[in-house]
Amino acid sequence: MKTEASILNIQPSEIISAGKLPDVGSLDNSDLQELSKSLSYIYIEIIEKVSAEFSLKYKLPSEALKSILRSTIIPITHCFFERLIRLNRIVDSSEGKPPA
Numbered sequence: 405m406k407t408e409a410s411i412l413n414i415q416p417s418e419i420i421s422a423g424k425l426p427d428v429g430s431l432d433n434s435d436l437q438e439l440s441k442s443l444s445y446i447y448i449e450i451i452e453k454v455s456a457e458f459s460l461k462y463k464l465p466s467e468a469l470k471s472i473l474r475s476t477i478i479p480i481t482h483c484f485f486e487r488l489i490r491l492n493r494i495v496d497s498s499e500g501k502p503p504a
Contacts, residue, residue, distance in 0.1 A: 431486065431490065439485060440482065446485075447474075447477060447481055454473055
């Protein structure tokens with residue numbers, strides 16, 4: 405069975421896990437500020453939906469749940485999208501990626 409690296413003709417020394425990451429995956433302050441601004445709408449949507457579900461399931465006040473959930477949902481969502489953007493930049497800059 406061929407691995408993804410062998411299918412793409414990438415040498416093991418070129419694989420990300422070998423520690424040779426291009427610097428294209430980094431985000432500067434303006435990127436992070438733009439990301440945070442863009443994610444505000446997503447945070448609100450997730451918090452609303454999760455608090456409504458938990459309110460029904462556990463018979464708790466929705467407003468109290470929103471406060472509690474906000475402190476966990478925002479960092480997790482932000483981290484997810486930040487890593488997704490970094491990974492996308494690395495893949496886009498890779499010479500060994502398959503043609504689109």
